[in-house]
Amino acid sequence: MRGFFMFIKFAKYFILMRQIFTLILSISLLASCTPSKNVKQTKIIKKVIRDTVYLEKIKAGNENKYVSAVLDDYKINDSHFPAIGQDYRQKFLILHYTALDNYRSYNVLTEQQVSSHYLINDIDDNTIDILVSESQRAWHAGYSYWLGRTNINDSSIGIEIVNPGYRIEDEQIIFFPYPEYQFKKVAKLSKNIVERYDIDPTYVLGHSDVAPQRKEDPGALFPWKRLYDEYGVGAWYEDVDKYEYIRQFPYERKDSEAFILAYQKEFAKYGYEVPQDGIWSKKMEKLTAAFQMHFRPSNYSGELDAETWAILRALNKKYRD
Numbered sequence: 125m126r127g128f129f130m131f132i133k134f135a136k137y138f139i140l141m142r143q144i145f146t147l148i149l150s151i152s153l154l155a156s157c158t159p160s161k162n163v164k165q166t167k168i169i170k171k172v173i174r175d176t177v178y179l180e181k182i183k184a185g186n187e188n189k190y191v192s193a194v195l196d197d198y199k200i201n202d203s204h205f206p207a208i209g210q211d212y213r214q215k216f217l218i219l220h221y222t223a224l225d226n227y228r229s230y231n232v233l234t235e236q237q238v239s240s241h242y243l244i245n246d247i248d249d250n251t252i253d254i255l256v257s258e259s260q261r262a263w264h265a266g267y268s269y270w271l272g273r274t275n276i277n278d279s280s281i282g283i284e285i286v287n288p289g290y291r292i293e294d295e296q297i298i299f300f301p302y303p304e305y306q307f308k309k310v311a312k313l314s315k316n317i318v319e320r321y322d323i324d325p326t327y328v329l330g331h332s333d334v335a336p337q338r339k340e341d342p343g344a345l346f347p348w349k350r351l352y353d354e355y356g357v358g359a360w361y362e363d364v365d366k367y368e369y370i371r372q373f374p375y376e377r378k379d380s381e382a383f384i385l386a387y388q389k390e391f392a393k394y395g396y397e398v399p400q401d402g403i404w405s406k407k408m409e410k411l412t413a414a415f416q417m418h419f420r421p422s423n424y425s426g427e428l429d430a431e432t433w434a435i436l437r438a439l440n441k442k443y444r445d
């Protein structure tokens with residue numbers, strides 16, 4: 125009887141050893157059979173933006189996440205995947221406020237003809253809502269323009285922030301502030317999105333940047349500078365450039381057609397939709413106010429002044445020249 129138990133014990137031990145051996149063998153076989161495309165590597169691709177060729181690194185690993193057709197009759201062959209000529213369709217990150225309370229924001233953004241990818245509630249908790257998959261198009265930007273692109277919905281991720289918007293006092297627009305916890309949610313989410321899709325800093329924008337004639341959101345109290353300083357998200361100018369351009373501001377001919385046209389050209393260069401006619405108009409005032417809300421929020425009167433002009437030039441020097 126004892127010999128029989130010893131035999132069972134030995135047989136169990138033998139089976140276990142055989143299983144371990146098979147496992148090791150299959151892992152090493154798998155590793156040696158895996159095609160070289162799965163080896164960690166970085167691909168360099170060429171990207172052409174407005175006649176300039178940029179070299180872009182595609183991080184290894186990202187190219188293997190793909191969606192493809194599944195057909196009954198044919199096999200989708202991925203042995204030539206990935207092709208070099210590709211980039212992300214998500215080019216923009218657009219920030220908004222809802223101008224509604226929490227409850228109505230959820231209702232409007234999920235049950236009507238407007239939506240956004242993310243909704244940041246106004247509750248101090250650790251939740252962020254996703255309403256539309258990042259791979260789908262959300263309807264948040266409407267008619268919009270940036271650097272020759274229109275219909276920014278096609279190529280953006282939209283974040284709506286629950287905030288009352290503004291009230292009018294003595295003909296002045298007074299915005300409502302963003303609580304710190306809400307800013308943190310927006311900032312962390314934005315950083316994550318920008319990194320994953322490699323979104324250009326100058327393509328992180330407010331609704332008012334891509335639709336300055338119609339929209340004011342996310343308003344002058346959204347802390348764009350903090351988003352840049354503390355999270356490295358979005359664009360900001362260098363102070364030294366700003367002061368240099370302020371010194372060069374041509375006060376004596378600031379109302380001339382030639383100067384207004386030069387100012388309009390600077391706007392167009394950075395990305396805004398702007399007339400090119402050398403005429404100061406209501407449109408120019410609206411556009412200037414939208415720009416100031418983003419980059420010079422202490423005064424968003426819409427007047428063309430030395431600092432506004434200098435900031436615009438400093439941004440172009442840093443990001444467009």
Ligand SMILES: [Zn+2]
Nearest residue numbers: 220221331341
């Ligand atoms: Zn908006």
